[in-house]
Amino acid sequence: MELVFPDAQGLDDLRTFVSRARAADDDGAVRLQADGTTLAAYVGVLPGAGLMGEGAVLGLRVMPLATPATLDVTVALAAVGDRLARESGGRLEIPPMTVRAPWSAVAPPRGGWERVGAVSADDLVVAAREGIAEIAQGAPSEAGGHAVTALRRQVWGRSTTTIPPVRAGGAFAAYVLGFASSGSEVTVWAHGRWTRLSTPTGHVLMR
Incomplete structure (x- = not known):
């Protein structure tokens, strides 16, 4: 194929x-x-x-x-x-x-999304970089795998200070995948238990 x-x-x-x-x-x-x-x-x-x-x-x-x-x-x-x-x-x-x-x-829904607002891509980048720095400082090389996993879950599970707020893990994904272009706007969508961050480059889906 x-x-x-x-x-x-x-x-x-x-x-x-x-x-x-x-x-x-x-x-x-x-x-x-x-x-x-x-x-x-x-x-x-x-x-x-x-x-x-x-x-x-x-x-x-x-x-x-x-x-x-x-x-x-x-x-x-x-x-x-x-x-x-x-x-x-x-x-x-x-x-x-x-x-x-x-x-x-578990496949994300294809349709039925409701727009709930928009956030600055630059704000998402700041949140992602702050989270990366926090994990790097709080997870020394000698830390065990379970401790690192727990720290990552804590950091990326919290909400950003943007309006509307989104999960910090979504900001990290938009940043690491190159979706958060400087100066651009990221639209926020909701569907039941799902949240979507959308840009012309791609989408981040959070459950």
């Missing part, structure tokens, strides 16, 4: 998205959903807890395809990254080995 993009730029966009997602979690996965000539690529930036993935933070990039396709697979970021490193045209061969990512079991 392969995906055909309109041009090399489309493949470059996916390559950049995957590279940034690997910077957040090199052992992570990407869910590739193709329906006709639209590809939705989801990545898990912060893991959730429990069967319903409460607290999960996902990144979403939507890209056009040149050839219609029907696909829904979750594969390792590293495997996709390796293939993208070898590709120079507009085609991507899908890795044959799928992986299980808990966050991919």
